[in-house]
Amino acid sequence: MIALTAVRGVIRKGAPEVTLKGDPTAAPSPVVFAVFRGGKRIAERVLTWPTDFAFDGEPGEGRARLPDTAALEPFAGIKPEASGKGLKRGPEWQLVRLFPSTRAEFEAAWYKRKGRLPDRETLQFSARQVTAHYPLDEADRAIAAVVQGYAAIDLADAGLMEEAAGALRRQIDRMEGVPATGLLRTDGVHQTASMYMALWQVLLSLGRFDEVVTALDDYIAHLRTHQSPFGRVVFNGCCSMLLRTDIHARRGEVEAARALASACGRYYVENMLNLEQKSQWFKETRRAHDASGMALEIVERLEAKKPALSPAVVLEAAHRLFDPRAAEALSRRYETFCAAQRAAA
16 A cells, blocks of 8 residues: 655645655555535546656655546535545645535634635635535625635736626625624625725726726715624725725815715714724724824825825725735735826826
8 A cells, every 4th residue: 555645735726736745656556536515525536646746846745736626616625545545634735625515614614714724825716616606695605705805816816806806796796685784794784895895906906997996986885875883894994985085186086085085084983983892893993093084184185285195105004905915016006096197187
């Protein structure tokens, strides 16, 4: 029996990529990769060790991509076997929890950040499967759509961002009628706001500037008709109104900038009065407070004919990205947009 260990299993370029460790000089032997969905074995893919593997990493580690898996989507996990027995899988084997078949599975894999797959590309693939195939709950799909969008931005993959923008738009449309439950993960108002926030950042990352403005306007229209007990909604809303105020100002739309900055301040104050008394919500509204103040400062500078705040300063106050490289790329996109506004003025 050949001695193999499953070192790593991730998604790369939309397909499973596996890394096994063993003797690269061993006689050729089949390795079966069982594909599962809903606890059932739905298919197998077979590779031959060592001939189908590339040995371009650590000594004894061979890497390969599993063929023809797109037709099997959605699949929940992949387990490697040799000689009829499962291989030992290391902590980097992340081809698990890729698609939930029950709401309990979704909650375990998605509700808390620490429960999500750590590899960004694998998580993005899992989110794409959920938004494309998961039938059980619209609020659950909304959570996955948000993750799909932010992960695509972090990966700087235009194709994935295009897919994510489509998924976010479709899911926003599907949220009509999803009630405001007052519970963070199931509240329709909260989930819709989160998707709009992700959408404009995806569109800005793609350089689709007219669509960014449309998404911001649609988002603000949503905020005007809904109040929320969640600090995250207030934070996202104020940050988005800040950015739209800045765009108005750079286009010389003084009255529109003034009106929106005032609306941003009122939105912050009114929602703070309704905010549930939890430390988490108050901590999350710190940036909402700063964003509201910055929106007013933008208008004050415009009226006093003072230099505008730099695009980088405004964007830094508005975005929700955690990856520094993604945030820097988004800032460059916004600077390009602002330069176009100056040229057109």
